[in-house]
Amino acid sequence: MDLFLQQIANGLIIGSTYAVVALGFALAFSVLRVIHFAHPDVFMVGMFAGLVTAETFPFGGLALAMLGGLIGAGVLGYAIERTVIEPLRGRDVLTTLIATLGVAIMLQNGMALIVGPDPVPYPPLLPRRFLDIGPVSVTVRQAANLGICLLLLAFVSIYVRGTRIGRATRAIAERPDVAAAFGVDVARVCQATIVVASAMAGIAAVSVGTLYGSASAFVGLLYGLKAFTCMLVAGNRYFEGVAAVAIFLGVLEALVTGYVSSSLRDAVAFLVLIGVLYFRPNGLFGSYQT
Amino acid sequence: MRGNGLAPPLLAIEGLAVSYGAVPAVEGVSLEIHPGELRVILGANGAGKTTIIKTVLGLLRPRRGRILLDGTQDLLRCRPHQIHRMGIAWVPEGRQLWSTLTVLDNLRLGGFRERDETVVARRIDEMFQRFPRLGERRNQISGSLSGGEQQMVAIARALVSGPRLLLMDEPSLGLAPLVVRDVFALVKEINAMGIAILMVEQNARQALKVADWAYLLETGRIVESGPAAEVAGKESVQAVFLGGHA
Ligand SMILES: Nc1ncnc2c1ncn2[C@@H]1O[C@H](COP(=O)(O)OP(=O)(O)O)[C@@H](O)[C@H]1O
Ligand SMILES: [Mg+2]
Numbered sequence: 001m002d003l004f005l006q007q008i009a010n011g012l013i014i015g016s017t018y019a020v021v022a023l024g025f026a027l028a029f030s031v032l033r034v035i036h037f038a039h040p041d042v043f044m045v046g047m048f049a050g051l052v053t054a055e056t057f058p059f060g061g062l063a064l065a066m067l068g069g070l071i072g073a074g075v076l077g078y079a080i081e082r083t084v085i086e087p088l089r090g091r092d093v094l095t096t097l098i099a100t101l102g103v104a105i106m107l108q109n110g111m112a113l114i115v116g117p118d119p120v121p122y123p124p125l126l127p128r129r130f131l132d133i134g135p136v137s138v139t140v141r142q143a144a145n146l147g148i149c150l151l152l153l154a155f156v157s158i159y160v161r162g163t164r165i166g167r168a169t170r171a172i173a174e175r176p177d178v179a180a181a182f183g184v185d186v187a188r189v190c191q192a193t194i195v196v197a198s199a200m201a202g203i204a205a206v207s208v209g210t211l212y213g214s215a216s217a218f219v220g221l222l223y224g225l226k227a228f229t230c231m232l233v234a235g236n237r238y239f240e241g242v243a244a245v246a247i248f249l250g251v252l253e254a255l256v257t258g259y260v261s262s263s264l265r266d267a268v269a270f271l272v273l274i275g276v277l278y279f280r281p282n283g284l285f286g287s288y289q290t
Numbered sequence: 291m292r293g294n295g296l297a298p299p300l301l302a303i304e305g306l307a308v309s310y311g312a313v314p315a316v317e318g319v320s321l322e323i324h325p326g327e328l329r330v331i332l333g334a335n336g337a338g339k340t341t342i343i344k345t346v347l348g349l350l351r352p353r354r355g356r357i358l359l360d361g362t363q364d365l366l367r368c369r370p371h372q373i374h375r376m377g378i379a380w381v382p383e384g385r386q387l388w389s390t391l392t393v394l395d396n397l398r399l400g401g402f403r404e405r406d407e408t409v410v411a412r413r414i415d416e417m418f419q420r421f422p423r424l425g426e427r428r429n430q431i432s433g434s435l436s437g438g439e440q441q442m443v444a445i446a447r448a449l450v451s452g453p454r455l456l457l458m459d460e461p462s463l464g465l466a467p468l469v470v471r472d473v474f475a476l477v478k479e480i481n482a483m484g485i486a487i488l489m490v491e492q493n494a495r496q497a498l499k500v501a502d503w504a505y506l507l508e509t510g511r512i513v514e515s516g517p518a519a520e521v522a523g524k525e526s527v528q529a530v531f532l533g534g535h536a
Contacts, residue, residue, distance in 0.1 A: 164398075164402070167391070167395055167398060167399055167402075168399065168402060170388065170390070170391060171388050171391070171399050174388050174389065174390065174391075175386055175388060177344075177349050177370075178380075178382060178386050178388070179399070180348075180349065180369070180370035180371050180374075181347045181348075181349060181370050181371075181373075181374055181380045181382075182371075182374055182379075182380075182399055182400060182402050182403070182447075182451065183371045183374040183375055183402045183403035183451070184371055184399075184402055185369075185371045186370075186371070237390060238390070
């Protein structure tokens with residue numbers, strides 16, 4: 001029972017991180033109709049932006065590093081939207097997919113040129129101390145990561161449901177033409193969407209760098225494939241659905257690691273996700289036709 | 291109400307030609323509508339009715355032609371959201387609600403161009419008074435409503451924007467006969483409030499009863515044009531739409 005609860009906790013921690021990246025993917029796909037393969041690398045750049053901020057201003061702490069991650073990732077996301085995604089709008093999904101994949105490879109290798117191909121140590125922005133919560137034991141870093149990611153997810157939910165621009169975002173996701181004909185400046189909302197998705201990823205990335213104590217130019221690869229799969233499995237009808245699937249994936253992975261074997265972790269997790277797609281090809285929560 | 295030759299038409303379409311790729315859908319259409327008028331474009335499936343409407347809205351780029359608002363504003367230079375902000379609202383074919391959004395959120399988006407939230411809230415309240423059933427269902431997902439209720443949401447959504455000109459694309463399509471009667475009564479009522487309406491329809495009998503002026507569109511060309519009562523008497527219209535006993 002204790003192992004079970006412990007693994008659930010571990011799963012929530014990693015799953016909430018997947019969820020933040022997956023939600024960014026889902027926002028880009030639903031609103032801009034682009035499979036934004038550079039998004040996980042925007043996350044990676046956010047991680048390094050936080051690292052540089054923390055090393056430049058050692059007394060700024062986690063908050064300032066996150067601000068650095070937010071700005072670094074947000075600006076990069078905006079630049080990619082303006083220079084790569086926007087000019088290709090209206091082309092088929094494959095064109096933008098290849099273009100953003102190119103950006104992804106450039107970002108990975110560009111960063112590897114600067115920092116080297118191996119992981120580099122991340123500044124200890126939080127203590128490594130353990131917290132005991134009932135039968136479960138987590139580090140301060142893990143608890144902070146879970147809290148930060150859940151806050152980001154809540155923020156997106158409030159943004160898309162409770163604000164004027166957020167409503168316009170969902171309107172574009174389902175019917176871009178009708179949204180435009182009701183006064184929504186689609187191009188502007190697309191930019192806002194990418195900036196929100198990127199900035200969120202940047203904040204989470206600093207937390208993840210702190211959690212593992214390292215950053216790498218290729219960290220995006222780990223999150224990218226999983227986040228992408230979560231989006232497919234959830235479908236693009238409800239953003240919250242994507243977050244739910246990502247958190248579920250994290251828990252599933254943790255349970256497989258705890259009870260079966262860590263080497264089977266990814267295999268089992270992907271098998272389950274693909275199984276879902278087999279029975280619900282439009283995703284667990286449905287998709288808009290695009 | 292009719293144009294007096296001095297005031298420019300509210301909307302004037304001149305020599306409009308639109309194609310999908312190489313396939314022409316609309317060929318040299320000219321028409322106009324004056325403030326406060328209710329005009330209808332009649333045409334069979336595939337005649338080009340929706341194409342005309344979407345071009346006015348800025349959602350399609352024409353090959354040729356001009357579209358002028360108030361005689362001066364060239365809509366072909368504007369993007370869709372800018373055209374809407376000039377006071378043109380749309381009731382799309384098949385409703386096209388935001389199906390996962392609530393009735394209330396659909397109406398709020400209808401008022402997107404109005405930045406003053408209290409104005410939007412007041413207009414939405416007016417809609418709920420006019421359509422009590424929508425008021426009861428305000429927090430329901432719009433996709434769960436009946437066809438007739440969805441059409442009311444689509445019309446209310448357009449009205450919340452406070453338009454000068456309403457473009458209605460087959461508002462009676464796919465509705466039960468009793469509901470169709472309600473919809474045409476509503477169209478007349480909206481027009482009586484002073485909102486100009488350009489409607490496209492296949493239900494010629496009902497549309498000709500409410501309209502001031504009618505155009506007949508056949509494979510992308512206007513083949514008849516005149517006061518609704520006159521057009522109703524034309525053989526071409528009788529043959530195609532009215533089954534010979536209008
Ligand atoms: N997206 C499209 N791509 C290609 N052809 C289209 C498209 N939409 C409409 N058409 C064609 O253009 C013509 C006019 O269509 P439309 O304006 O929708 O007619 P209506 O609204 O009168 O039924 C039809 O022949 C239709 O097949
Ligand atoms: Mg049509």
